Amino acid sequence: MKGWTSSVLPDRVLVRISCEQRNTLGKAGVTMAEANEKAAVKSEKQLQKLCRAYLMQHHIPVNVPAFGRKSTTTPGWPDFTFPLPPSGRLCAIEFKVGANHTTPEQARCIDDLQRCGAVAVVVRTFEEFLRVVKV
Numbered sequence: 001m002k003g004w005t006s007s008v009l010p011d012r013v014l015v016r017i018s019c020e021q022r023n024t025l026g027k028a029g030v031t032m033a034e035a036n037e038k039a040a041v042k043s044e045k046q047l048q049k050l051c052r053a054y055l056m057q058h059h060i061p062v063n064v065p066a067f068g069r070k071s072t073t074t075p076g077w078p079d080f081t082f083p084l085p086p087s088g089r090l091c092a093i094e095f096k097v098g099a100n101h102t103t104p105e106q107a108r109c110i111d112d113l114q115r116c117g118a119v120a121v122v123v124r125t126f127e128e129f130l131r132v133v134k135v
Contacts, residue, residue: 043097048079051129055082076105078120090118091132097124
């Protein structure tokens with residue numbers, strides 16, 4: 001890619017360049033889809049952090065697997081599981097932000113949990129989270 005002086009290439013060009021070549025360009029070699037995915041992951045992590053702080057503030061114990069690491073739990077298991085006060089009913093929340101969707105494993109797991117009587121939902125905003133928790 002020597003000789004290219006533009007610091008930003010159009011997406012239609014970037015998608016035709018190999019990953020190895022794009023990596024040499026640094027941030028200028030990132031496609032729009034890759035940038036959006038990276039931004040969504042950051043936002044999802046921030047949403048999880050806010051929701052976890054809320055649960056801790058209300059003394060609600062929560063199980064949260066390590067974010068971004070390979071989990072040893074059941075494939076598709078939701079991001080948060082905790083008891084809903086005052087009943088103690090299991091609540092399982094999968095966080096998704098932007099255009100992200102659940103994987104087939106996540107959708108199957110949410111369906112299974114709902115069938116067993118748990119509150120299992122996909123949450124995209126803090127307001128949705130508060131409606132589920134109702135504390």
